[in-house]
Amino acid sequence: MRCPFPGMDPYLERSAIWPDFHDRFITHICEALQSKLRPRYLALTQDRLYVLEHERPIRPDVSILRSDFDSGGVATAVAVEPDTPLVLEIVEEEIRQPLIHIVEPAAGNRVVTAIEALSPDNKLPGPGRKSYLRKRDELWQSEAHLVEIDLLRGGGRVLRVASKRLEQQPPWCYLVAVSRRPSFCEFYTFGLEQSLPRVAIPLAHEDPDVVLDLQAVFTRCWDAGPYPELLQYGQPAPGELSAEQQAWCRQRLSGPVA
Numbered sequence: 001m002r003c004p005f006p007g008m009d010p011y012l013e014r015s016a017i018w019p020d021f022h023d024r025f026i027t028h029i030c031e032a033l034q035s036k037l038r039p040r041y042l043a044l045t046q047d048r049l050y051v052l053e054h055e056r057p058i059r060p061d062v063s064i065l066r067s068d069f070d071s072g073g074v075a076t077a078v079a080v081e082p083d084t085p086l087v088l089e090i091v092e093e094e095i096r097q098p099l100i101h102i103v104e105p106a107a108g109n110r111v112v113t114a115i116e117a118l119s120p121d122n123k124l125p126g127p128g129r130k131s132y133l134r135k136r137d138e139l140w141q142s143e144a145h146l147v148e149i150d151l152l153r154g155g156g157r158v159l160r161v162a163s164k165r166l167e168q169q170p171p172w173c174y175l176v177a178v179s180r181r182p183s184f185c186e187f188y189t190f191g192l193e194q195s196l197p198r199v200a201i202p203l204a205h206e207d208p209d210v211v212l213d214l215q216a217v218f219t220r221c222w223d224a225g226p227y228p229e230l231l232q233y234g235q236p237a238p239g240e241l242s243a244e245q246q247a248w249c250r251q252r253l254s255g256p257v258a
Helices: 018-037 127-141 214-224 243-254
Strands: 042-058 064-069 075-080 087-104 110-117 145-150 174-180 184-190 198-201 210-213
Touching: 018 042, 018 087, 018 110, 018 210, 018 214, 042 127, 087 127, 110 127, 127 145, 145 198, 174 198, 198 214, 210 214
Parallel strands: 110 145
Antiparallel strands: 042 087, 064 075, 087 110, 145 174, 174 184, 198 210
16 A cells, blocks of 8 residues: 555654654665765764653552550550652653764764754654754754754744744645755745655755655655554544645545555
8 A cells, every 4th residue: 555645644643653654764864865975975863862751650658657555555556547649750761863964974974964854842842842952053053054854733843934934835734944054044845735845955065965855755664664554544634634634635545546
């Protein structure tokens, strides 16, 4: 079975499925770029790590014995139960998020361009977003180009420019932003009904851009993954969809898929 959608599959946004897709997508992007970059550059997968704290409730098991004396002066033990508190254990979990660095070996593996595919916690308030924005600032200060791929409809956008600057674009659900040194931003916006774009990936010096065909990468990723068995197309897609988008999804899922 092939993906029933011409571009992004909105069912992949399910929280139980997204981490698997995200890791595969990064791997296939790296693979697609490698032959285009050699010999001057290399694409390497890297990890961004941050710590997430969870609160885990614990049922207390406490009893205190009080010694009393009976009428004969013999001590007796009486159990005294305290009021039951709410007990939370703070558990720290290390979160790993892969990304791609395009490096120049002749310059000591200097990072020329970083490619990020955003995850839900990068777009929601919390440590994941803070970690992402901090790393993005570090890359920009190091004078690396940055490519941000946002295939999630939910959560807040993490644009380097005000979102109102994109209001003149046709209605869109997804975004690829290329922050190109020294001071330019390029945007590829596309809707649910459209294919993923071919994106110009900047390199160092006067070297020409390389083209990353995101639709080809997505198709390879989807075809190689376990998604037909996992995506539960009989249920509504996650997140908010307009009535027109819902109808379009039903039409795509009811028709034959070549």
